[in-house]
Amino acid sequence: MSMKQILEELKMGYAIKRFEEERIDVDNFLSVTDLQLINLGIITIGDRIRLTERVKRNARSSVLESADDLVAITDSNPIASILSHQRKMLFGNKKSKRRHSFPVNHDPEKLDIPKRRKVTRTWTMTVVCLADKESSRVPSSAEKEILFKAGLGTRKIQFLTSDTEADVLKTITSDRSTENGQTIGFPQLNNCGGFELLKCTQNSRELSLIDCEWSVSQLKTYLGSQTKIYIRPVQTSLSTTPIDNNFQIKTEEICKFCNKGFSIRNLRQHVKTCKDKPKTIEVCESDSDDLPDPALNDHGGLWSFLSDANIEFLPAAVDAVDPLGDAVPINASTSVTDVIDEVSQTEGNSNYNEHASSSSSNVYVHTGEEINSSSDSTTSSTQNATVSPTMYQKAETVCLIDSVISSAIDHCLTENITDPVEILRHMQKVIVTGRSLELDDLLNCDSGDTSFIMVDRGNILETAFDEIKSITDKDLRKTLEVNFYNECASDQGGPRKEFFRLVLSAVKEKYFDKGLREHLAKDYVTVGKIMALSILQNGPMPSFLNEDIRIDLFSGKDSSSLCIKNLRTGLDVLGVVKVGSILPMFVHLLNPSTTCLTLKAVTQLLKPHFSEEGSNDRKYENSVYSAFLRYMRSAASGRRGDVSLQHILQFVTGASEEPILGFCHPPSIEFVKPRDDTRFIPTANTCINSLKLPRGTLEIKLPADEELFSLYDYAFLNTFYGLI
Incomplete structure (x- = not known):
């Protein structure tokens, strides 16, 4: 039945013309809205309902007439049957697809029925293979790198959840290789005389034995999913000799001196030894905020140039406003020409030559009372100056500590040590001398060299300043031995930690809580020395420095604050500023702690x-x-x-x-x-x-x-x- 016939049947012929103009027929009528029907002339609600129902009945009748294979429809529920038929035509009869037609006398075992695929479940764990049979702690970053180069260290190993203890051991010692050429397990364990599995104790770096059966099901229950498994050999330690992986980096770069191509892996070593490399250096005097170039160390750069030029000892007068008497090493950014010019202004003649032959090859700048100069010394080019024995001794001390610091920084850069804790550990190892910082053996107390001080708990700041000032810069490297007035405790590490805690608390309150105290600027040299000692000798970190002070200290730029200058001088007696400037991640140790003691x-x-x-x-x-x-x-x-x-x-x-x-x-x-x-x-x-x-x-x-x-x-x- 057409739309025209339906309208005539319902006595709505007045709307036929509008329906034809808008091309509305039975196929698209059910998509028309009430508002559109009103525009077509069907105004009343009743007419719209009757028209809609009539079109629906017409559509159902058309479906029933066109279905050749339609099953007999019951009079009680014709709509449900229609919907069921249409659904089957669209999606098919899924239930029938799952059924299997079997003969009457069938044998289920002989029928070829597809079986459900069995899923293999796995368990992946991080396994760390140690080399030393006596290892009892989690390896450090440096130790992990050594283990990695030796084919040991950390590796993710995949086990089957059904693996027994024998399967687990076989997988751990497997020599099968993966796609990237790395073995699945650690075949070196086959010849070590047995090994044991360990885990890390919670909130500690200590290792303990895994006390359960080594099957996957038991290990999974005992360890959970986050714990690492550590493997330690029993009878023979494993070799830590680096394995030659026989890989080459294909990327090449042209050497700017000889114009030859070299692999990126070998370029740095070539540049150091390139025969076409000029013997002079260019010192850029710019306003750049860049940190000093780490390459300027003992084996190249500024110090190498100075050594080649046979410049042995050049005391110079700079920073006339600084009243301090300490020696500070020349900056990598300082122009060599400027230093020589200043020397020519303050050095006369034979005094310089007399000392030049027996002194260090490095250039150092001294400030304060050590230089015999008047207020117009910078303009006079004929004034004579002498190098005092005190100046020479201090320069020699600074030369030594500067060499140690440069070597330590170079080691961190070469070994790619970026963890600030590991940087501090290495600095402590090479800078601190004398007796061990901690008591290793209760029965045999270490009697090595120390810098002995006596302080008063009731007047900790004043007595500490007096004692620290009396220690020479050379002796500041020695382990500090502290004794409190009227206390008989022997310092094997405990009183020293107590001293650092008390004195840093007093320093914070007097010199930093209310901002920098410019009228006490001269005290900040000693403050810097105390902070450097605490950092390097297992004391608390001076984390009370605000961000502006930390940036000013380690930026490398000249500060307008005399307090910052003097604090920088005190810290750098033990190389802290130099380390923080070249290795910025080290400065993170001075950030305020966010952890709370629970x-x-x-x-x-x-x-x-x-x-x-x-x-x-x-x-x-x-x-x-x-x-x-x-x-x-x-x-x-x-x-x-x-x-x-x-x-x-x-x-x-x-x-x-x-x-x-x-x-x-x-x-x-x-x-x-x-x-x-x-x-x-x-x-x-x-x-x-x-x-x-x-x-x-x-x-x-x-x-x-x-x-x-x-x-x-x-x-x-x-x-x-x-x-x-």
């Missing part, structure tokens, strides 16, 4: 050493340790007055937070019998980070919490008490 962190740091399980002592130790945990929980929540978790940690270790390089000796709790005089007051040995906690005995019972906690308050609020 009860969990302190509990995990202080490891208790219990007696054997089942012994009488163990029962008393458990009792006092439980009380100590309750006390720490009270301190953490602020219920012990002024006592905080920081007080407890600094009582045990001398430090209120974990050092950047970690504790040499992990903090521990030793349980001891109560003494007759002090009973249950705890003591500590900060040199080995040991808290001695008195426990109860059969004769002496443990006091109630309130009495015991009062004794703990007394001990922890007097941080000097118990330091041995």
